[in-house]
Amino acid sequence: MSPAHDVRVADDGRARCGWVGDDAEYRRYHDEEWGVALHGDRALFEKLSLEAFQSGLSWITILRRREGFRRAFAGFDPAAVAAFDESDVARLLADESIIRNRAKIEATIANAQLLVTHIALEPGGLDELVWRHAPAPRATRLAQLADLPASTPESVALARTLKAVGWRFVGPTTAYALMQSAGLVDDHIVGCWRATATTG
Template sequence: MSVDAAPVLRASVVVGDDGLTRCGWAANDSEYRRYHDEEWGTPLHDDQRLFEKLCLEGFQAGLSWITILRRRPAFRAAFANFDVDTVAAYTDADVERLLADESIIRHRGKITATIGNARTTQALGESLAELIWSFAPAPRPAPLRTLAEVPAITPESTALSKALRARGYKFVGPTTMYALMQSSGLVNDHVAGCHLAPAPAA
């Protein structure tokens, strides 16, 4: 998962000082709590915001998600709020500018992938949101019981990864795409006991 639950051993749910029970990974950091409550697992259908999350999940590969969250304002400034047309027009000079920007992750491959992914999105001929959501799995009949049950890869994330790669996207592996599914609400992995856990199916 894009949040850093495994391999650290922690409680599946915790009670915050506001009295709300949350997934255990959201226990100790205010930005994680905000992200947990306002974004993670909330359905997102906006093309631009989904492009942003796709790019940020790619930047997260090999790093902790909290590192990306804390730098998200800087990423938005560096990549024109992830406006697809603007990023697609970035040049080699922009790549060098971004590599010198200490407020973001200075990884040439990830920077050039973001620009390339913008150009691929321009050429899609369909909505990025519709494409991504076409791989949403059926809702689970009941919430997951523990953080240990939260998967890293699913058949749907593998299929989404394959479809995006076939179109030319980079840094969209199955694990990264499952993190995108979590963060954009294609799946609801809030565990049982969390105040945002899905209700069991009738």
């Protein structure tokens, strides 16, 4: 990707990471959520679940359906989702407001069950498990979108840890996308207004 597309200036005059494009919802997500530290088991369960549904799709596809996902999955309350049964799977497979993928739906329910019966019982729960894999801040901010990694040693380790306790639909790339969206890393590139806002 050429440097001209690494940062884009929108009609509001703000320069943003080039992946944002012109979609208003994408702009809001970039400005208010992406790279901002996210804590709490419910919030991280939601993000991990949505990142799994995103696999093979664009993030904007998921973002536009996020409210539908929240309605369908009881606000991603782990205890509520853990209690879903086959009738809920059937309901979700018929719900056009979400991505209707049986394997991902069943994985989300299984992950909720794992969270409430195992991970949440550990000190710090999912929050501690995820955040202990946060890397040290980079010495210098990345200058180009092409510099953004698909995975890192830390995301490989996070994926391995989650898989070891039984988490489904998580790999190093999904784990790194979580790290970006939940603020374990700050990947706003040089020239983006958020990079300026979060420097120093």
